[in-house]
Amino acid sequence: MQNHFELFQLAPDFDLDMARLDAAYREIQSRVHPDKFVGASTAEQRVAMQWATRANEAYQTLKNPLKRASYLCELHGVALQAESNTAMPAEFLMQQMAWREELDEAKNDRAAFERLETEVLQAHRDQIAQIARHLAKADFQHAAQSIRQLMFLEKFIDDLDHRSEHLI
Amino acid sequence: MALLQISEPGMSTAPHQHRLAIGIDLGTTNSLVATVKNSIPEILSDDEGRALLPSVVRYLPNGHANIGFKAQAAQTSDPKNTVLSVKRLMGRGLKDIAYAENLPYDFLDTPGMVQIQTVAGVKSPVEISAQILATLRQRAEDALGDELVGAVITVPAYFDDAQRQATKDAAKLAGLNVLRLLNEPTAAAIAYGLDNASEGIYAVYDLGGGTFDISILKMSKGVFEVLATGGDSALGGDDFDHRLLCWISEHAKLAPLSDADTRLLMVKSREIKELLSTKSETQIDATLGSGEHVRLTISAEIFADMTQHLIQKTIQPCKKALRDAGLQIDQIDGVVLVGGATRMPPVRKAVGAFFQMTPLSNLDPDKVVALGAAIQANLLAGNRASGDDWLLLDVIPLSLGIETMGGLAEKVIPRNSTIPCARAQEFTTFKDGQTALAIHVVQGERELVSDCRSLARFELRGIPPMAAGAARIRITYQVDADGLLSVSARELRSNVEASITVKPSYGLDDAAITRMLQDTHGTAEADMQARALREQQVEAQRILLATRSALDADAHLLSADELAAITQLISVLEQCAASEDREAIVAAIEQLSAGTDVFAARRMDQSVRAVLTGKTLEQLI
Numbered sequence: 100m101q102n103h104f105e106l107f108q109l110a111p112d113f114d115l116d117m118a119r120l121d122a123a124y125r126e127i128q129s130r131v132h133p134d135k136f137v138g139a140s141t142a143e144q145r146v147a148m149q150w151a152t153r154a155n156e157a158y159q160t161l162k163n164p165l166k167r168a169s170y171l172c173e174l175h176g177v178a179l180q181a182e183s184n185t186a187m188p189a190e191f192l193m194q195q196m197a198w199r200e201e202l203d204e205a206k207n208d209r210a211a212f213e214r215l216e217t218e219v220l221q222a223h224r225d226q227i228a229q230i231a232r233h234l235a236k237a238d239f240q241h242a243a244q245s246i247r248q249l250m251f252l253e254k255f256i257d258d259l260d261h262r263s264e265h266l267i
Numbered sequence: 268m269a270l271l272q273i274s275e276p277g278m279s280t281a282p283h284q285h286r287l288a289i290g291i292d293l294g295t296t297n298s299l300v301a302t303v304k305n306s307i308p309e310i311l312s313d314d315e316g317r318a319l320l321p322s323v324v325r326y327l328p329n330g331h332a333n334i335g336f337k338a339q340a341a342q343t344s345d346p347k348n349t350v351l352s353v354k355r356l357m358g359r360g361l362k363d364i365a366y367a368e369n370l371p372y373d374f375l376d377t378p379g380m381v382q383i384q385t386v387a388g389v390k391s392p393v394e395i396s397a398q399i400l401a402t403l404r405q406r407a408e409d410a411l412g413d414e415l416v417g418a419v420i421t422v423p424a425y426f427d428d429a430q431r432q433a434t435k436d437a438a439k440l441a442g443l444n445v446l447r448l449l450n451e452p453t454a455a456a457i458a459y460g461l462d463n464a465s466e467g468i469y470a471v472y473d474l475g476g477g478t479f480d481i482s483i484l485k486m487s488k489g490v491f492e493v494l495a496t497g498g499d500s501a502l503g504g505d506d507f508d509h510r511l512l513c514w515i516s517e518h519a520k521l522a523p524l525s526d527a528d529t530r531l532l533m534v535k536s537r538e539i540k541e542l543l544s545t546k547s548e549t550q551i552d553a554t555l556g557s558g559e560h561v562r563l564t565i566s567a568e569i570f571a572d573m574t575q576h577l578i579q580k581t582i583q584p585c586k587k588a589l590r591d592a593g594l595q596i597d598q599i600d601g602v603v604l605v606g607g608a609t610r611m612p613p614v615r616k617a618v619g620a621f622f623q624m625t626p627l628s629n630l631d632p633d634k635v636v637a638l639g640a641a642i643q644a645n646l647l648a649g650n651r652a653s654g655d656d657w658l659l660l661d662v663i664p665l666s667l668g669i670e671t672m673g674g675l676a677e678k679v680i681p682r683n684s685t686i687p688c689a690r691a692q693e694f695t696t697f698k699d700g701q702t703a704l705a706i707h708v709v710q711g712e713r714e715l716v717s718d719c720r721s722l723a724r725f726e727l728r729g730i731p732p733m734a735a736g737a738a739r740i741r742i743t744y745q746v747d748a749d750g751l752l753s754v755s756a757r758e759l760r761s762n763v764e765a766s767i768t769v770k771p772s773y774g775l776d777d778a779a780i781t782r783m784l785q786d787t788h789g790t791a792e793a794d795m796q797a798r799a800l801r802e803q804q805v806e807a808q809r810i811l812l813a814t815r816s817a818l819d820a821d822a823h824l825l826s827a828d829e830l831a832a833i834t835q836l837i838s839v840l841e842q843c844a845a846s847e848d849r850e851a852i853v854a855a856i857e858q859l860s861a862g863t864d865v866f867a868a869r870r871m872d873q874s875v876r877a878v879l880t881g882k883t884l885e886q887l888i
Contacts, residue, residue, distance in 0.1 A: 108879045123879055125490055129658045130874050133687060133748040137417075137446050137647040140813040141860040142867040148687050148747060150871055155685045260590055264583070 102174060103157035113168055113234040115161060124158040165253060168230045168246050177239040181247055191248055194222075198255060202262065216259055223252050286416040288446065288648035289407045290454070290640025293396060293420055293434065295354040295476030295503055296607065298322050299634060300403040301641035302411065303650070308458065308638040311410045319633065320406075322476075324398045325349040326387035334402045343534065346371035346526040348385045352505055353399075355477045356381055356392040357437075358429030365501050366509060371526035380433065393437045400441035417444035419644035421636050423478040424450035425498030425664045427710050428722050428752050435749065446647040448749040451475070452482035453493060453661055454639030455605040459630055460486045461642060461657075467600030468494070470588075472618050472626065473636075474581060475606035477503040481585045483592045483599070492660040495591035495683045497584035504540070504608035507574050511536035511565075514573055515551060519561045528555045543567045544610050571613040578617045585621055591683050602626040607633050660685050663750055669742060670707035670716045672697065679744045682712065686750055691743040693759075700732040704740055706765075708754055727756040727765040796849070803852040807844040810856055811837065814863060817870060824869045836862045 104111040107123035129135070131150035136143050160166045169179050198219060205211035226249045233242035289311075292299045297319040301310045310318045317336070325338035326348045333341070342349045350372065361367060361376040373384035382391045400420070407415060420443070422434050431448055438445045452471035459465065465486050473480040480498040484491055512532050516524065524532065535553050542549045543565070551563040589596065602622045608614060609632050618626050630638075643659070645651070662683045668676040669692070680690050696704065704727045711719030730738055739759040746752050757764045814837060822830055840855040 125658065126878050127875055128660065129489075129656075130878050131871060132658060132660075134447070134647060134659060138649050138809065138813065140810050140817070140863060140867065141856070142863040143813065143817070143870070145864070146867040146871045148745075150875065151748070152687045152689045152745070155688050159685070264586065 106157050113231050127154045164227050172239045172243050175239045177243050286648040287411050288416050288644035290419045290644045292637035295352045299637035300407050301637040303645035308641045323351050324395050326385035328386045330387045343530040346530045350395050353392050353395045358433040393433050396437035397440035416648045417446040419447050419449050419640045421449050421451045421454050421640050424452050424480040424496040425500045451636045452480045455635045456484050458635045458639035459603050470602045473605035474608040475503050477505050481588045489657045493662045495588040496664045497588040508536040543570050604628045605632050665710050668709050674716045676709050676716045676719050686746050687748050689745040691741050694740045695736045696738045699735045702730050703728045729763045730758045731761045800849045821870050
């Protein structure tokens with residue numbers, strides 16, 4: 100079975116040409132989507148659903164930096180073990196705690212909230228850049244560690260989003 | 268004069284023969300049917316030239332029913348047997364229905380979906396909706412003069428699995444072949460996008476009679492991609508009427524109202540709401556059953572004030588959908604208004620203020636959904652000209668999950684996943700020697716199962732006794748292109764399997780559908796069997812045709828033995844296809860279908876491989 104990169108005929112790199120990914124995905128969906136097989140035999144409809152499901156799965160995985168990075172690690176035999184491996188550098192954990200405190204304090208302060216949001220989003224971009232550097236050197240162990248940290252960051256950004264609803 | 272071509276029996280139909288397909292907007296307040304004629308989508312009117320069919324069904328003591336305007340006219344005189352806004356009851360239990368106490372029906376709190384006791388017997392929302400669909404089907408067949416290939420039926424994007432399944436069952440009951448369930452905002456986007464050759468990111472704000480949807484779509488050449496959707500499947504124009512009704516009761520200091528008076532004031536409230544879209548003030552004038560006279564003046568401003576919270580309730584989902592799509596407001600290129608309730612000026616104002624632009628409404632908000640559905644139906648039925656083709660990528664509106672220990676809902680497929688999609692997750696047993704596993708399928712965003720909608724429960728039995736935590740149970744969720752879920756479970760060590768299409772808690776099994784078909788059409792058992800036989804004969808021809816054309820194109824993908832095996836299965840089906848033996852036809856179809864699985868898979872592989880090979884990015888874009 101082809102992996103997600105092979106499906107779209109893309110090189111298995113973290114640094115992806117997004118326009119090419121989009122185009123390849125659409126091209127494949129335009130061939131396999133169940134809407135193209137409404138009058139076909141039951142067997143063909145079944146296969147169409149499986150293929151379209153697969154193309155969606157592959158596309159969603161490659162489109163998202165966190166999922167793409169995790170998938171690359173997996174392809175190279177490095178499991179993330181996000182549930183069991185929760186060890187983080189002390190510095191990173193301290194930063195997380197500081198941000199949580201800031202978030203609580205910024206409850207009714209739009210300007211403070213936005214400052215925090217900007218800072219966290221920058222940290223998110225930096226984290227992805229770091230992952231890209233590890234993956235470029237084929238250092239999947241360190242990439243996996245950075246990805247686990249990215250998961251923390253994304254969870255925190257989700258919380259920020261939820262809070263922002265109540266701010267307005 | 269050109270000679271008409273008639274194909275040989277059993278041969279493929281001529282490639283340019285137009286196959287009749289329709290789009291149906293099954294609305295809370297009104298329903299419509301449309302089709303594409305000579306490449307132009309148009310609404311099909313009734314014989315009095317009316318496009319809208321009020322979604323109202325009145326049951327009569329003789330067992331018959333009136334549908335549409337005639338039923339609507341009786342809504343105040345016969346409220347118990349005249350069902351309005353049945354869409355709000357689809358796939359819903361009694362406890363889910365807002366203001367059930369204000370509705371005049373004799374509800375039966377049946378498990379899964381509520382039912383109504385009428386003078387013509389107990390009716391489920393599915394049967395009532397089927398009456399409306401059957402009326403539209405008849406209208407279409409009369410207008411088009413032939414049998415229909417199928418229909419696209421629209422549903423609110425925010426409909427959950429139970430509501431979608433109920434809609435599909437209603438269509439089946441009305442004798443319609445459902446080509447696809449299509450989300451209403453997506454249908455509107457198709458009609459709008461193709462009409463205006465629009466490109467970019469659009470928000471479709473759809474406030475109908477009983478439902479609210481917001482969808483964010485990316486439209487580009489040949490692709491409609493839904494990025495996120497949100498809404499409230501129990502919020503619509505009806506709620507504005509209801510608010511006005513409460514205001515009238517309060518200000519006129521009315522005693523609790525009879526069912527007939529409630530209906531009367533509901534009708535008045537709707538009229539006033541519509542008048543206030545163009546006037547700044549109007550009068551309420553009504554005489555109740557008791558002879559009491561109600562006369563009040565209401566301004567557009569007061570009406571706007573009392574309904575402001577309802578409009579605000581639509582803005583929150585807009586924010587959420589934008590966030591889910593990962594977009595900022597300034598990335599939206601246009602906002603399309605759909606649904607009769609968007610005619611209210613305060614709604615337009617609020618939408619304009621939120622999206623920071625004037626909403627587009629150059630297509631009739633009542634008709635745009637049906638037109639889009641007709642365009643999609645035409646495409647699915649195979650009437651597209653080459654080069655005039657597009658791809659629709661839609662999403663599921665609500666996360667699908669499973670109950671885990673402690674009544675928590677574990678998400679298996681997150682909301683806004685592009686469909687079709689599937690996901691497998693592994694679970695294990697809790698106790699030593701546990702031989703069965705209860706699987707509870709839920710839908711919704713909340714963490715507690717009790718706050719989510721329960722879709723189905725089923726059991727995986729026959730797990731060999733093992734220590735707690737040793738069994739490996741893989742549960743697979745598959746959502747098809749209609750947004751409908753099926754779930755299967757398998758114990759990986761022993762290969763014990765159980766699967767389910769998520770129907771039992773809300774949907775109807777085939778036996779129930781057959782019974783309802785008999786009730787609805789008052790037909791005898793023999794007629795029903797004849798109809799079922801005819802359906803299978805048609806299906807057999809469809810499969811034979813599809814298989815033969817696949818062989819014509821790609822027989823080279825098969826070995827001589829494989830080809831011989833398929834040819835054998837074809838001739839078995841050919842032989843029984845014309846017979847009266849329904850069971851034999853069903854069995855032969857299934858065998859041919861199973862026997863061509865590998866062939867279908869190879870054809871698809873070939874097609875996918877061919878598509879990307881040697882293409883440059885420029886060629887792809």
